[in-house]
Amino acid sequence: MPTQPRHIVVLGGGALGISTAAHLTRKGVDVTVVTEAELASGASGRSLSWLNSAGERSQEYHDFRLAGIARYRELKAEHPDADWLDFGGGVYWGSGPEAARVRHDAEVAKDYSSRLLDPQALAEVTPGLNAAAVNSTAVFNPEEGWVSLPHLIEHLAGQITEAGGRIVTNARRCAVLTEDGRAVGVRTDAGEEIRGDAVVVACGPQTPEVIAELGVRIEDASPLSMLVISEPFEVPEDVVLNTPRAAVRPNPGSTIAIDHDWYEDQIVTNEDGTYDIPRETVDELVAEAARLYAGQPEIRAAGWKIGLKPIPGDGEPVFGELEAVPGCYTVFTHSGATLALIGGELVANELVDGAKEEMLAQFRPERFAVTAAAAAT
Numbered sequence: 001m002p003t004q005p006r007h008i009v010v011l012g013g014g015a016l017g018i019s020t021a022a023h024l025t026r027k028g029v030d031v032t033v034v035t036e037a038e039l040a041s042g043a044s045g046r047s048l049s050w051l052n053s054a055g056e057r058s059q060e061y062h063d064f065r066l067a068g069i070a071r072y073r074e075l076k077a078e079h080p081d082a083d084w085l086d087f088g089g090g091v092y093w094g095s096g097p098e099a100a101r102v103r104h105d106a107e108v109a110k111d112y113s114s115r116l117l118d119p120q121a122l123a124e125v126t127p128g129l130n131a132a133a134v135n136s137t138a139v140f141n142p143e144e145g146w147v148s149l150p151h152l153i154e155h156l157a158g159q160i161t162e163a164g165g166r167i168v169t170n171a172r173r174c175a176v177l178t179e180d181g182r183a184v185g186v187r188t189d190a191g192e193e194i195r196g197d198a199v200v201v202a203c204g205p206q207t208p209e210v211i212a213e214l215g216v217r218i219e220d221a222s223p224l225s226m227l228v229i230s231e232p233f234e235v236p237e238d239v240v241l242n243t244p245r246a247a248v249r250p251n252p253g254s255t256i257a258i259d260h261d262w263y264e265d266q267i268v269t270n271e272d273g274t275y276d277i278p279r280e281t282v283d284e285l286v287a288e289a290a291r292l293y294a295g296q297p298e299i300r301a302a303g304w305k306i307g308l309k310p311i312p313g314d315g316e317p318v319f320g321e322l323e324a325v326p327g328c329y330t331v332f333t334h335s336g337a338t339l340a341l342i343g344g345e346l347v348a349n350e351l352v353d354g355a356k357e358e359m360l361a362q363f364r365p366e367r368f369a370v371t372a373a374a375a376a377t
């Protein structure tokens, strides 16, 4: 790639693509974002987007996520009135009595801010919760927060267009355009070619499929998932909740967002590629969420979205230029809400400054090629 790329094409209008494009424009690069439908129509439009590094993971992934949270804190300090980003902490309890302790021990070992509380002590910290629903010790992580990604995307998209960048929506399914083995742009479904000095593929759960067309394999473990948004009600507590039957976060407009995984096998894929789930399942999930709050408020679902949740085969993020296709940069990750700001920043640094970011060293796409080669021998 030329040392100072003048024009970069970003494929994918989710949190990662838009953040990368916004960071590129801050570095003076001319950017075109091209995306299938509207902005935030993919995983970013139906994400729990809990900002965290809770539980167990590699030290490198943990450090990456902590840097991600720190970037959101900076954003919140710049925009204290943003009602789509907040840091009210996170609460976790599991189905067995030991789950919280095991998680807490792993967190403390990494110096992650974590308190192990019995239900009574938890009630003092989070009086808006229904103490009777907490049947074991719980972990309270006071530094955690949440973001509404559609709002973040709107915020960053405004910066891109203000800086003269272009955002092409409803381009339908696009492919990476190559010449002599190098990525030189994208081809839209209608056959239009949008050329640039480099291409960033940030297609969420579709990333492995887009990259496979270039002959590069990235293992994919993306499951189907659902996010429910409630109707407005007086939300009694502003923590993010991770509990055995419902994960919940506050959402703008006095609403909450709810997800979990116990109903994944009830999702039906229709012939036209759309998804359905029984209405009773949605209502059951909402009822599980209502049980978590003091006074057990009456909560109704205003809407729900179903689709793939991006998860690489080994669970770790994928960030890097493809060695096999110079000029093609790939971004594919599970915790993409937590990583959106830091990820976009580091990708933009690598693309513009040419130097490899140490924080991404562990997450290169080539690790899957190595796995595939080992499996073949």
Ligand SMILES: Cc1cc2nc3c(=O)[nH]c(=O)nc-3n(C[C@H](O)[C@H](O)[C@H](O)COP(=O)(O)OP(=O)(O)OC[C@H]3O[C@@H](n4cnc5c(N)ncnc54)[C@H](O)[C@@H]3O)c2cc1C
Pocket (backbone or CB within 6 Å): 011, 012, 013, 014, 015, 016, 017, 018, 034, 035, 036, 037, 038, 039, 040, 041, 042, 043, 044, 045, 046, 047, 048, 049, 050, 051, 052, 149, 171, 172, 173, 174, 175, 202, 203, 204, 205, 206, 207, 210, 225, 226, 227, 259, 307, 308, 309, 310, 331, 332, 333, 334, 335, 336, 337, 338, 339
């Ligand atoms: C239910 C759920 C809960 C989650 N919870 C959390 C959480 O608590 N914390 C956390 O950090 N993360 C969480 N995540 C993950 C996080 O939301 C995602 O990692 C992140 O939103 C991915 O952003 P993205 O930009 O990579 O992909 P997306 O948001 O999917 O954006 C990709 C875009 O590319 C477009 N596209 C795809 N293929 C093509 C193509 N060929 N041509 C043109 N356009 C294309 C799509 O239409 C889409 O708009 C969750 C995700 C889900 C679904």
